[in-house]
Amino acid sequence: MVYNFKEIEKKWQKIWEENKAFRAINGSSKPKYYYLVEFPYPSGSGLHVGHVRSYAAHDTMARKKRMQGYNVLFPMGWDSFGAPAEQYAIANNIHPKEAVAENVKVFKSQIQNLGISFDWEREFATSDPDYYKWTQWQFQKFFEHGMAYKAKTLVNWCGNCKTVLSNEDAAGGVCERCNASVVQKEQEQWMLKMKDYAQDLLDGLDDTEYSDRVKLAQIEWIKRSEGALINFKLKELDESLEVFTTRPDTIYGVTFMVISPEHPIIEKYHQQISNYEELEAYKQEAHKKTEFERTQLNKDKTGVKISGITAANPLSNKEIPIFISDYVMMNYGTGAIMAVPAHDERDYEFAKKFSLPIIPVIDGGDISKEAYLGDGVHINSEIINGKNLDEAINIISDYIEENQIGKRTVNYKLQDWVFSRQRFWGEPIPLIYNEQDGWKTDKNLPVLLPDTVNYKPTEDGKSPLTNIKEFVNYKDKNGVEWIRETDTMPNWAGSSWYWLRYMDPHNDKEFVSREALEYWGQVDWYNGGMEHAARHLLYARFWNHFLYNIGLVPYKEPFKKRVAHGMILGEGGAKMSKSLGNVVNPDDMVNLYGADSLRVYELFIGDYEKDATWSDQGIVGTHRFLNRTYRIKEKVTDVNKYSQKLECLMHQTIKKVTDDIDNMKYNTAVSSLMILLNEMEKQEVITKKDYRTYLCLLNPIAPHITEELNEICDLGDPFYKSDWPVYDKDKIVDAEYELVVQVNGKVRGKTVSRTDASKEEMEKQAKSIDNVQKHISGKEIVKIITIPGKMVNIVVK
RNA sequence: GCAGGAGUGGCGGAAUGGUAGACGCGAAGGUCUCAAACACCUUUGGUAGUAAUACUGUGUGAGUUCAAGUCUCAUCUCCUGCACCA
Numbered sequence A: 001m002v003y004n005f006k007e008i009e010k011k012w013q014k015i016w017e018e019n020k021a022f023r024a025i026n027g028s029s030k031p032k033y034y035y036l037v038e039f040p041y042p043s044g045s046g047l048h049v050g051h052v053r054s055y056a057a058h059d060t061m062a063r064k065k066r067m068q069g070y071n072v073l074f075p076m077g078w079d080s081f082g083a084p085a086e087q088y089a090i091a092n093n094i095h096p097k098e099a100v101a102e103n104v105k106v107f108k109s110q111i112q113n114l115g116i117s118f119d120w121e122r123e124f125a126t127s128d129p130d131y132y133k134w135t136q137w138q139f140q141k142f143f144e145h146g147m148a149y150k151a152k153t154l155v156n157w158c159g160n161c162k163t164v165l166s167n168e169d170a171a172g173g174v175c176e177r178c179n180a181s182v183v184q185k186e187q188e189q190w191m192l193k194m195k196d197y198a199q200d201l202l203d204g205l206d207d208t209e210y211s212d213r214v215k216l217a218q219i220e221w222i223k224r225s226e227g228a229l230i231n232f233k234l235k236e237l238d239e240s241l242e243v244f245t246t247r248p249d250t251i252y253g254v255t256f257m258v259i260s261p262e263h264p265i266i267e268k269y270h271q272q273i274s275n276y277e278e279l280e281a282y283k284q285e286a287h288k289k290t291e292f293e294r295t296q297l298n299k300d301k302t303g304v305k306i307s308g309i310t311a312a313n314p315l316s317n318k319e320i321p322i323f324i325s326d327y328v329m330m331n332y333g334t335g336a337i338m339a340v341p342a343h344d345e346r347d348y349e350f351a352k353k354f355s356l357p358i359i360p361v362i363d364g365g366d367i368s369k370e371a372y373l374g375d376g377v378h379i380n381s382e383i384i385n386g387k388n389l390d391e392a393i394n395i396i397s398d399y400i401e402e403n404q405i406g407k408r409t410v411n412y413k414l415q416d417w418v419f420s421r422q423r424f425w426g427e428p429i430p431l432i433y434n435e436q437d438g439w440k441t442d443k444n445l446p447v448l449l450p451d452t453v454n455y456k457p458t459e460d461g462k463s464p465l466t467n468i469k470e471f472v473n474y475k476d477k478n479g480v481e482w483i484r485e486t487d488t489m490p491n492w493a494g495s496s497w498y499w500l501r502y503m504d505p506h507n508d509k510e511f512v513s514r515e516a517l518e519y520w521g522q523v524d525w526y527n528g529g530m531e532h533a534a535r536h537l538l539y540a541r542f543w544n545h546f547l548y549n550i551g552l553v554p555y556k557e558p559f560k561k562r563v564a565h566g567m568i569l570g571e572g573g574a575k576m577s578k579s580l581g582n583v584v585n586p587d588d589m590v591n592l593y594g595a596d597s598l599r600v601y602e603l604f605i606g607d608y609e610k611d612a613t614w615s616d617q618g619i620v621g622t623h624r625f626l627n628r629t630y631r632i633k634e635k636v637t638d639v640n641k642y643s644q645k646l647e648c649l650m651h652q653t654i655k656k657v658t659d660d661i662d663n664m665k666y667n668t669a670v671s672s673l674m675i676l677l678n679e680m681e682k683q684e685v686i687t688k689k690d691y692r693t694y695l696c697l698l699n700p701i702a703p704h705i706t707e708e709l710n711e712i713c714d715l716g717d718p719f720y721k722s723d724w725p726v727y728d729k730d731k732i733v734d735a736e737y738e739l740v741v742q743v744n745g746k747v748r749g750k751t752v753s754r755t756d757a758s759k760e761e762m763e764k765q766a767k768s769i770d771n772v773q774k775h776i777s778g779k780e781i782v783k784i785i786t787i788p789g790k791m792v793n794i795v796v797k
Numbered sequence B: 001g002c003a004g005g006a007g008u009g010g011c012g013g014a015a016u017g018g019u020a021g022a023c024g025c026g027a028a029g030g031u032c033u034c035a036a037a038c039a040c041c042u043u044u045g046g047u048a049g050u051a052a053u054a055c056u057g058u059g060u061g062a063g064u065u066c067a068a069g070u071c072u073c074a075u076c077u078c079c080u081g082c083a084c085c086a
Helices: A005-018 A049-067 A083-092 A096-113 A129-144 A195-207 A212-222 A248-253 A264-268 A276-288 A291-297 A345-353 A389-402 A514-520 A535-549 A586-593 A595-604 A616-635 A647-662 A666-682 A688-698 A703-712 A759-767 A770-776
Strands: A032-037 A071-073 A148-158 A163-165 A182-192 A224-233 A240-245 A256-259 A304-312 A319-324 A336-339 A406-412 A431-434 A438-441 A473-475 A481-484 A525-529 A561-565 A736-743 A746-754 A781-787 A791-796
Touching: A005 A096, A005 A595, A005 A703, A032 A049, A032 A514, A049 A071, A049 A525, A049 A561, A049 A586, A049 A595, A049 A647, A083 A096, A096 A586, A129 A148, A129 A438, A129 A535, A182 A276, A195 A212, A195 A224, A195 A406, A195 A535, A212 A535, A212 A561, A224 A248, A224 A304, A224 A389, A240 A248, A240 A256, A240 A336, A240 A406, A248 A389, A256 A345, A276 A304, A276 A319, A336 A345, A389 A406, A586 A595, A586 A616, A595 A616, A595 A666, A595 A703, A616 A666, A616 A688, A616 A703, A647 A666, A647 A688, A666 A688, A688 A703, A736 A759, A736 A770, A746 A759, A746 A770, A759 A770, A759 A781, A759 A791, A770 A791
Parallel strands: A032 A071, A032 A525, A256 A319, A525 A561, A736 A791
Antiparallel strands: A148 A163, A148 A182, A224 A240, A224 A406, A256 A336, A304 A319, A431 A438, A431 A481, A473 A481, A736 A746, A781 A791
16 A cells, blocks of 8 residues: 555545535526436445436536536435335334434445545435425325326236236336246226326427437337228127227228237127136136246237127128237237238237138238238238238228228327335325315425334235324314325335426425526436336326426426446356355445455446446456546646646646546546556656646546545645646647558558658658568559548558 | 347457557577576477468358458357346
């Protein structure tokens, strides 16, 4: 250990805190910039080296931006509601509130030990009543604007966590939290009408600068498809069955229909259906299957034919049977499909299984083997015979609209948001109910979570709050008795507006003041993990779009820019996990090498947006780099201008580091600083200005050691009060350079040339090199390509 | 299956169409030391050669170009999302 990083780091962290060095000022006349990094769940396992990477990266940008004269908002808080905190509490047999307080303390000190320049005066946790009061208030806005409704839905039920999960939480048929299988269960739930915002959420992406993969994750999740709704008349009833299809042109190939086992028509025409019991049994069987079995394992088609109801093809008038099958989902489209086995893989499998007719309507392929999915000319299709795909779709769409059989439509995969959780540790949904008045908002906010110890989920899956009479029974000031809603909000709620609260975190009159909203505007740059690029981002955008539409926020899109960091993998390339024993604790690294070494290492490790593998050796390298940075202070002279030999490199490095930080190319920023240090080490002495500039460029990445050296060597104001260096673009080009000479594209020699040499001079110089002579003598020179300041290529024959 | 991304030394990784392998790690040799650690110096893609140098080299195969890791086409592999989405 060359320098005492422990003492230095503590010292500067204290100075920054005492001087409120990173305080963001509402209404400052400086230009504003808002950096947001996802706030963590304060889980029991403490900070991960992955957190360090994203915090250090944003911190680097934030520190530089401040030095460039911006009023930077760079806040941090805690996403403390939800399952992780609750599970930790249950496991350790303490109240979630205490668990959160405990974990936040650990997280905060870990982050502070890293010297991240968060404005801690704006800190809050989503489980603070002062915060969730406003989450509840905003939910009431959704409710008041008809955006929240209660519905009996088939929900994903995790038997292990004893809770309902959103489709997003149950992706892949396993519980996001505990990995147990998810089954389907009917339950009354509060829903938010997110589907109404599908197109807006899609269009809004055009006004953002998200990285491509983030944008695509959003598009994929919303998934828009254009097609048509078509009504199929039911022969026995005065009723029709509506289907959604993207291929109306294949309608002549429809040989049967399939509806979801949960389709309401089954209940409605219970009487007409002669095999109702059989259908009901199938439905029950399907619900027992996990989503995983339904989708992954069981590609084998199952189903039951509905007896007593048949449909008619609206174009050909042919009578067709109707089946129920679990391959049709109630929550997509209309829950019913027209089956075209000749041209759809799933319908084909089903038709084969149930020996149903397969009529080709597009020419091509061999339908005796498989469904033909390719393009071609329509056949067996009366009014569209001989037409190609686009034409046929148009003709059929026109036809069904003219004859009022159906209409063109756009469908989205995006679903309404299941907003209820039957858990203790969440924001209570602030609604009350009685028979006469139905559901009403409770205006006495916050609706506080009771201080109960009975917070474990109940066996029947109801919220533990249902057992607390003092909470459930509510009498208003007129003496009217109400029952309180006992469901709580999902974890995603608190994180759906937290960036707004940072703008004005202590406001007890409003969720955020209008002035603060106008001043800070959009989050300029939001970083987080790829795992949140679909769901969290979608919920947050939806929430903000809604607030915008009711006039509560000035911008529709909350985040101007979103970039996703890569993961830090354990040594060996696997995801860090306790079971693999490859978890690296940032505290250990800070103790061994210091926060600066850890920060530099995590930024040097590779491309910020890509995954990177941890290496214990790598951090040794960056630690050495900082030691050398420290040691070179002995060479500093009192001269206050750049050394002549270093001047050009200094300007080049300023440019490189400035550009690289803006483009998140931290690895090459660090590398260019290493190059500069290597050069300085070669000099007998370096000037005060050389050293000051070098330290200043390194400061956003390694803030402690640079502040210390700046002070020890008496180079100027502390960096947190200083300006970012600027380069002179006339000085980034050296007077001389190494001219590369190629013959037929192969390097045959190098020589030192003047930057302002003419092409003729360059060619003359090139030809004078012995080895070049050797390769061109006796041959005909076809042409010479000369790139000033770079190279000469002599083409010979 | 669909979409996106990536294949470069022993390893992490650099390269506006213009010197491939910057920078770092590791390794080898050396200096310091009684010794070790730390530090410092030298070397380090492969093959041949004392060397100068030559050939070869960015997953594979073609192509465009004076010049290709970079552009085009084909192909293989890996990763990451999404997935019975009608």
